Amino acid sequence: MPQTNDLLAVLVDADNVSPSRIGAVLAEIAQYGTASVKRIYGDWTKSNLRSWKEPAADHVIQPIQQFDNTAGKNATDSALIIDAMDLLYTRRFQGFCIVSSDSDFTRLASRIREEGVTVYGFGERKTPEAFRNACDQFTYLDVLEESDTTDDEAPRTRVPGSKLRQDAKLVSSLRGAVETASDDDDGWARLGAVGQLMRKQHPDFDSRNWGYAKLSDLVKAVGLFALETTPTGIVVRNNGTAGKKR
Template identity: 35%
Template sequence: MTMTAPQDASVAVLVDCDNVPPDIVDHALLMGAQFGRVVLRRGYGNSGTLAHRWQDVLVRQAFTPCLQYQYASGKNTADIALALDALEALFDERVEVFCLVTSDSDFAYLCRKLRERGATVCIIGEPKTPDALRNACDQFFEWMPQVRAEEALYTAADAANTNASQPTPSLPLPKRRPRFVIEAVSLLADDASSGAVSLSALGTYLRRADPAFSPNAYGHSGLLNMIKTYDLLELRQEGQHWFVSPAAAQD
């Protein structure tokens, strides 16, 4: 974990049920639990949403359903209720970390206000989540819906040699080395007396710069393995800690 949330913090998981599918809840709880104890579980939506596809999930995961009627067509009162409850929990000092489960960029301003007051905010959203919301939080967790077996795509050869009920195995992502990692190391190492930056500090910086940053997205199992692929960076280990610096220029 790279965020600066207090250890064993009080966590709120607030779900915009009108905006995301019920399958996201289990993932959201896993993400929230890494920061501490989830003390507030609420799902917000209109009568059509909460009375049908969301009911079983909210009951199973012990969420409090927050039903908001639409007083006028096209007006989403659930968003306002979620924002007000989040601010109330902040001012009552009941919650230190807010996990907002939504892909709606309307919540970007709420993220900024919560962070201005000292709270840690993460977003759990779908790949469609706009940059405006991703960059407004401390950390963004992208949730990918599971592809059902019957929806998996097959080639003609696969169909002839594979059971049609099984999806084709996914290919590993190609390993990539984005330039911004080198720039980040150069920037941080330049301010350090040793000329190197710890791997944990580098990870924290990269997350702050881009809440959605993950070595997995570039085909690497972790930041250490990712750094090892760079010719322009050098790694050294001191005890249990790793440090990285720009590679010395070759004569």
């Protein structure tokens, strides 16, 4: 589990992230630890990155200049990868946050995890599955809320229960996680344990993907599970499973 005193390195690919999202990204990252290093990579001589000037300054993110020396080659990605490995070898960080939708960072994420360091990914829905699965946890940018966002993309609305029940992958994954996390034969599982299993199996799992702020709200909306509140927290059971809650 992440600790608020974990040191994190935040590396942002300026070409792949809207500056209007960075405040919400950093607010999310603050839940996982302290962003002691914040760097953003790009060719700052290009006009399309001018909109990053104020957000980078406001959030104290260090811009790293990387010229595109060869047409068709992304030198920015290479610079980010080299810096990430240099930071990894200092052994100072408990986690790396890679903010990009680029599949080029798939091997980087895998390599960092090989060292036992947690990788948090942030990107758009178009992010390739390989990169998402290479992270310990991947969060889509559109589920992050920020009051002053200027994006045209509207906030995600809640998917109704009838459609959730038609999502075979979601229902099957939740049922499997509940069964795996349940104690003995009683069928009841701690909701927190279910959430952890879902993240391990699907790094991009997040109840906000369906418009629900909490996992309990999503599970309740599906309508195929029993939920109970106990003195030690919320427990969940697949409907139809016999057993007395603990």
